[in-house]
Amino acid sequence: MAKGRLWAALGGLALAWWYLSAHPPKATAAAPGRPLVVLDPGHGGPDPGAVGVTGLLEKEVNLEIAQSAARTLMGRGVGVAMTRTQDSAVRPGPYLVVQDLRERAFLARRVGATILVSIHSNAEPTGTVAGPIVYYRADSPSSQQLAWALTGPLASTVGIYHPPRPAHHLVLMEARVPAVTVEVGFLTQRHDLARLTSSAWRQRLGTAVAQGILAYLGRR
Numbered sequence: 001m002a003k004g005r006l007w008a009a010l011g012g013l014a015l016a017w018w019y020l021s022a023h024p025p026k027a028t029a030a031a032p033g034r035p036l037v038v039l040d041p042g043h044g045g046p047d048p049g050a051v052g053v054t055g056l057l058e059k060e061v062n063l064e065i066a067q068s069a070a071r072t073l074m075g076r077g078v079g080v081a082m083t084r085t086q087d088s089a090v091r092p093g094p095y096l097v098v099q100d101l102r103e104r105a106f107l108a109r110r111v112g113a114t115i116l117v118s119i120h121s122n123a124e125p126t127g128t129v130a131g132p133i134v135y136y137r138a139d140s141p142s143s144q145q146l147a148w149a150l151t152g153p154l155a156s157t158v159g160i161y162h163p164p165r166p167a168h169h170l171v172l173m174e175a176r177v178p179a180v181t182v183e184v185g186f187l188t189q190r191h192d193l194a195r196l197t198s199s200a201w202r203q204r205l206g207t208a209v210a211q212g213i214l215a216y217l218g219r220r
């Protein structure tokens with residue numbers, strides 16, 4: 001019914017206005033002709049993500065790597081928006097994991113992102129697997145291209161190569177732009193854990209992530 005649709009549209013507009021006024025973007029907005037990269041450090045606040053045997057928290061590793069990548073990208077004239085810039089949940093209020101993930105994808109759509117790159121640290125039960133793995137939005141050739149661009153500098157920095165893998169992660173699927181999850185290493189593997197504990201190593205990984213993004217954007 002037309003009247004129902006009109007009310008639904010008005011409701012949607014009001015909701016969008018409320019949302020934008022309550023949740024301003026955390027960094028630079030899109031400018032004409034300038035790419036805008038959304039960097040998404042996984043977890044945060046009440047959600048630590050994976051935890052190393054030493055007590056190292058994934059959320060801290062992810063954030064420092066994303067911040068390092070952001071600095072390099074902004075230094076090269078690329079716009080960057082972060083889904084979080086501190087140890088906090090992405091959205092205020094009670095923490096619900098699905099809403100938290102949706103919020104990250106929604107931010108990418110709202111700011112008009114060129115691409116979305118989520119940063120995570122991996123875990124698996126055997127403790128034997130090491131090295132970075134880039135997952136890409138399974139239905140998106142551009143996401144696959146972005147994943148390959150990231151895999152090169154990450155593999156050469158770390159010295160371990162895993163080919164990119166397709167995934168149906170909620171954040172990637174709902175972002176509606178080329179989107180990848182970079183798993184920077186395994187908190188369950190002793191050597192990866194030792195390296196990811198080091199701030200200098202996180203800076204290097206952040207640089208590698210930025211190099212891959214710049215290559216994808218044709219700004220090598």
Ligand SMILES: [Zn+2]
Binds near residue numbers: 058121
């Ligand atoms: Zn994670």
